[in-house]
Every structure is written in C-alpha cells, then in structure tokens.
Amino acid sequence: MxxxxxxxxxxxxxxxxxxxxxxxxxxxxxxxxxxxxxxxxxxxxxxxxxxxxxxxxxxxxxxxxxxxxxxxxxxxxxxxxxxxxxxEMEIRRLIERGLLPSIIKKLDSARHQIERSLSLIDEADSEDAKLLRDRLADAERRRARLESLIDNPIVRKLL
Amino acid sequence: MxxxxxxxxxxxxxxxxxxxxxxxxxxxxxxxxxxxxxxxxxxxxxxxxxxxxxxxxxxxxxxxxxxxxxxxxxxxxxxxxxxxxxxEMEIRRLIERGLLPSIIKKLDSARHQIERSLSLIDEADSEDAKLLRDRLADAERRRARLESLIDNPIVRKLL
DNA sequence: TCGATCGTTTAGAATATTGTAAACGAATCG
DNA sequence: CGATTCGTTTACAATATTCTAAACGATCGA
Incomplete structure (x- = not known):
C-alpha cells in the first residue's frame, strides 16, 4: 500500500x-x-x-x-x-518574513515613483499636467489604502 | 514643457x-x-x-x-x-472581477487536491499514512483560513 | 597529506516566453 | 462590386528562463 x-x-x-x-x-x-x-x-x-x-x-x-x-x-x-x-510550518512567519516584506517594498517603490513623477510636472500648468496630477493623486490614494490594509491590526490578526 | x-x-x-x-x-x-x-x-x-x-x-x-x-x-x-x-478606474471592481475570482479558483483547486490525496490514503494505516493525513489536514486548515479571510466582511470593506 | 564528500558556481543546452511580420477574414465605403 | 481599414491569427525569430554536467573550493577523515 x-x-x-x-x-x-x-x-x-x-x-x-x-x-x-x-x-x-x-x-x-x-x-x-x-x-x-x-x-x-x-x-x-x-x-x-x-x-x-x-x-x-x-x-x-x-x-x-x-x-x-x-x-x-x-x-x-x-x-x-x-x-x-x-x-516552515508557521504560515504566519512565512507571511511576515517572506510575503509582506516584498509587498511593502513594492508599495514603497510605487510611492517613490508617484512622487517623482509628480515633482517632474511640478511647474507645469497645462490641461495635460492637471489631468496627470489628478490621476497620480488618485493612484497614491489607492496605494496608501493598500498599505493601510496591510498595517491594519484586524487584518494582521486574521493572517 | x-x-x-x-x-x-x-x-x-x-x-x-x-x-x-x-x-x-x-x-x-x-x-x-x-x-x-x-x-x-x-x-x-x-x-x-x-x-x-x-x-x-x-x-x-x-x-x-x-x-x-x-x-x-x-x-x-x-x-x-x-x-x-x-x-477600469474602480479598483474595487478590478479586485472583485479580476483578482478575487482567480484566487478563489486556486483555493478551490487546492481543496480538491487535498481531498483527493486524503481519499487516496483512506484505507492506509501505516505511520507514514498517519503523518501524511495530519499534514494534509493542517494544509486544509490553512487553506480554509485564507478562504474565510477573503470572505470576511471587514476585509471586503477595506478593499 | 591524500582522497572522498558536500555545496556552489558556471558554461552552455534545452525549453518556454514574448514579439513580429505577414496572411487572413470581416466589415465599411466609394 | 473592388479597395481599404481593422482586429485577429499564425508561423517564426528573438529573448529569457530553467536545467544540467562539469569544474571548483572547502571540509572532513583516514
């Protein structure tokens, strides 16, 4: 058998x-x-x-x-x-040491890129610049929401 | 500019x-x-x-x-x-239509595989079989936890 | 010190992925 | 109707990934 x-x-x-x-x-x-x-x-x-x-x-x-x-x-x-x-049998440790750090790193690099692109059009005042600024601000809101989701104690506990 | x-x-x-x-x-x-x-x-x-x-x-x-x-x-x-x-600008829709369905599909297929492997060793009674059963049961617990995390209304709201 | 064992590195083969040009079918317009 | 435009498909080229065999350095024991 x-x-x-x-x-x-x-x-x-x-x-x-x-x-x-x-x-x-x-x-x-x-x-x-x-x-x-x-x-x-x-x-x-x-x-x-x-x-x-x-x-x-x-x-x-x-x-x-x-x-x-x-x-x-x-x-x-x-x-x-x-x-x-x-x-590693403790899935929590696997998530905290492996998964989360890599996600946090990505979110951080995304923040840097958004800030950099925003600063590039700092002085621009065209319609295109305004639109781009709006979209980048929106993207940053999404990004920050994800970040806070990860930090949320309730979610942390559920993991 | x-x-x-x-x-x-x-x-x-x-x-x-x-x-x-x-x-x-x-x-x-x-x-x-x-x-x-x-x-x-x-x-x-x-x-x-x-x-x-x-x-x-x-x-x-x-x-x-x-x-x-x-x-x-x-x-x-x-x-x-x-x-x-x-x-698609609504990140919620993107998650609900794109991300979650694919995750749910994977979790479902994982459940099927665990059940199938469990049924394969249904009649076996060796030490190896017992160990395998334990580990598979543990894997199923992990899997179910992830599934409930996705279904959790608090988490859904945060997304 | 010599030979054996162990883990790593490396060069290149095998394979999978990704991208293109060209052919194609369908729809549109003169 | 041709001729044109548009999106798709396909055959194949370019590229990236994955894997192996062999060489290698380190460590241990005889």
Missing part, C-alpha cells in the same frame, strides 16, 4: 508546482516546499534532488531562494557534515 | 511594467494598463501599439487578457469602426 501514499504525496507536490507556476514562479519552488512540508524529517540536497528528479544544482539555487523567503529552514544533525532543510 | 509631462507619464508606464514583471507577468500588462490609466481618452489598438512601441499583434493579445481580468474596458465611438480601450 506504499504506492497510494506515494501517489497522494506526489500529487500534492505537483499541485504545489502548478500553483507556483500560475504565479509566474519556477514550479520547483512549490514542489520543493511541498515535499518538505509533507516529509517526516528534514532532507538534504541530494535527497531533494533525487526525489524531485532534478539536479543538485537546481536544488542548491532554489533552496537558498526559498530560505531567503523564510519558507524553509536549514537544520543540522550532529556528526553530519551535510545540512538539511525543513519546511 | 511637454517633455516633462511625457517623462513623468513614461516613467509611470515603465514602473507599471516592472511591477508586473516582478510578479512574473508580461510587463506589457502593466505598461498598457498604466498608459490607459493616465490617458485622458480611450485609445485604440494602433494608438496603444504606437505609444508603447510594440506591434499591434502584441497589443491585440494582451488587451484581451487585460479585458478578461476586468482591468480595462472596450468602448465605442459612434461612426468609428475601431473600438477603444479605457482603464
């Missing part, structure tokens, strides 16, 4: 890959996270490569990216030179 | 492209939406192609995708065979 378990696990891994792909990411991100998420124990690079059927080089690159997002963690076993990866 | 206005607009268009790119999307989506968002009047395919410096074929494909997401709208001028596009 091991086959059914393997199938169930593998389908989840594939689904994780497809989900990542649908967000424009390398499917390996989702596959690797899911494999670790469903694994009893942490896995080393070679195990990850073997089970996902890709080279160790890919695993090396993708795993460091996943780690930088806080989605997986590096752990050591004493007396073993290798290191192992385990999935 | 038309140059400064053009610069301000073009920088916003480029920023829109970069934002889309950072989400793994074709930059043209962001560029095109931003161009329409900052435009006084709706623009036709040829105008979009000319102003963004790409072929009409690309515009044709990308515009229909944007339209299907509810990000832009098709409008007609009487006595003109061409049709024109304008940006």
């Amino acid at each position: 091991g086959t059914n378990i393997d199938n169930a696990r593998w389908e989840m891994i594939e689904a994780g890959g497809r989900t990542c792909q649908s967000f424009g990411l390398n499917p390996l991100f989702g596959q690797m996270y899911m494999l670790l998420y469903l694994s009893r124990e942490p896995l080393c690079l070679d195990q990850l490569a073997e089970r996902l059927g890709v080279s160790k080089a890919s695993i090396s690159i993708v795993s460091r990216q996943l780690e930088s997002w806080g989605a997986i963690r590096r752990v050591w076993k004493r007396g073993d030179r290798r290191y192992f990866f385990e999935a | 038309g140059t400064n206005i053009d610069n301000a607009r073009w920088e916003m268009i480029e920023a829109g492209g970069r934002t889309c790119q950072s989400f793994g999307l074709n930059p043209l989506f962001g560029q095109m939406y931003m161009l329409l968002y900052l435009s006084r009047e709706p623009l036709c395919l040829d105008q979009l192609a000319e102003r963004l410096g790409v072929s009409k074929a690309s515009i044709s494909i990308v515009s229909r995708q944007l339209e299907s997401w509810g990000a832009i709208r098709r409008v007609w001028k009487r006595g003109d065979r061409r049709y024109f596009f304008e940006a």
